[in-house]
Ligand SMILES: *[C@@H]1O[C@H](CO)[C@@H](O)[C@H](O)[C@H]1NC(C)=O
């Protein structure tokens with residue numbers, strides 16, 4: 001399904017922003033089209049691994065509907081919650097410029113109560129690329145509610161590759177037969193999640209994608225799973241990497257690609273093989289037992305079904321994976337959402353104003369398994385931090401609740417918020433002293449991933465940074481007993497979640513909020529509270 005399908009699934013209005021009460025602070029350009037959606041979230045039954053189980057549907061679909069939009073479109077999405085629990089969706093990788101009000105997390109929004117609704121209004125401002133959305137509440141993500149969110153370049157912005165003959169979206173992820181409530185119960189009772197039961201591709205184990213021999217197709221691949229890095233390959237074909245979370249890349253060719261939890265990549269695949277059917281494979285990485293999902297690449301002139309062994313990569317290829325990550329580079333001469341080269345911003349020449357070192361850990365607190373960052377295991381407050389901040393409600397969070405460097409001592413539970421100044425340019429080192437894979441996601445931004453290394457990061461590690469053509473993305477992996485460094489330009493005011501994309505870890509505390517702040521309140525820096533904001537906790541009765 002390509003851009004052509006867009007018109008079928010959405011109602012597209014071209015309205016002057018004057019007409020619309022929503023964008024009361026009309027910083028939005030009048031000519032950006034409005035896309036209206038009404039989504040209803042319900043429970044349903046599906047059998048993705050052959051046995052019926054409860055799943056979360058959006059408008060009856062599992063996975064949820066694909067959102068195909070264009071850079072700067074105004075999305076107005078009214079979400080009705082028909083579950084028996086409060087619910088929110090978050091738009092993974094949509095930067096929500098000046099607008100953390102729409103981020104859809106427990107720190108930014110009141111959850112939508114059962115039988116209630118909330119209308120999200122947001123714009124993928126100056127963004128292109130393949131993204132996803134998913135539930136941010138409880139363990140709902142384990143039951144579905146996720147989907148693809150593809151942001152296409154505006155027609156007058158050329159993409160740095162020939163237009164593919166078709167565009168396929170593949171949501172890959174590990175999967176449990178156990179319900180989200182039972183999985184939550186595991187975690188609430190102090191246990192960790194068991195090993196998953198399988199891997200799904202678009203919510204199934206037997207999908208198929210058809211294309212014509214000799215033509216080239218785009219595959220947009222996102223890891224929407226809970227815990228496991230996945231290796232992706234197509235039997236007999238190579239993958240030409242063209243885009244990673246909004247960055248147009250140097251177009252290297254790979255036999256397989258590692259996609260870590262929360263990440264997205266787009267590749268071009270030329271159907272240049274003899275006409276038959278080929279396996280598309282997603283298999284778990286770095287696990288003793290390897291779980292594999294296959295689907296089929298079908299040549300339209302094929303008369304032969306898939307055959308031969310399913311090609312699965314060896315599992316423990318940590319060094320290989322780190323080496324591969326280093327080959328992901330920005331194409332400096334291509335443009336992205338705007339008609340200027342990506343390399344026109346010389347990130348490597350900017351002096352960093354601050355270094356933050358974040359060390360993850362897996363402490364037991366009060367007899368229960370938790371996860372922590374710099375010794376703090378995050379817990380949601382009764383009031384979204386963004387609302388507490390806006391209404392000046394005391395006692396919800398404090399700005400000295402987490403340190404910017406690791407320190408010794410026992411881990412503890414707190415609602416951790418780290419202060420940062422608007423327009424700072426920061427270096428963040430993710431130091432992973434655990435023997436497991438990590439995946440870190442920052443909302444509100446994309447960041448340059450400048451280095452991956454083994455062991456302890458030191459100041460000398462900076463010598464190995466890529467300060468020329470590192471790509472920007474929203475989720476970075478950290479290998480076991482290793483570090484990853486990112487550079488972030490803090491140009492987006494708001495309350496932004498920095499979390500483990502590994503869902504069990506974020507649920508049990510491996511996250512905090514970065515409050516990017518400027519003491520001078522100015523609507524040019526940040527939008528005001530939406531008039532339809534839901535109020536809860538200590539914000540009940542306040543007036544937006
Ligand atoms: C809930 O939906 C109604 C339309 O059915 C809409 O008028 C209202 O603004 C929505 N509520 C919120 C909080 O967005």
Ligand SMILES: *[C@@H]1O[C@H](CO)[C@@H](O)[C@H](O)[C@H]1NC(C)=O
Pocket residue numbers: 159160161249250251252331332333334335
């Ligand atoms: C980078 O982008 C340019 C401009 O769109 C394109 O012509 C070129 O082939 C790309 N280079 C690589 C190495 O991918």
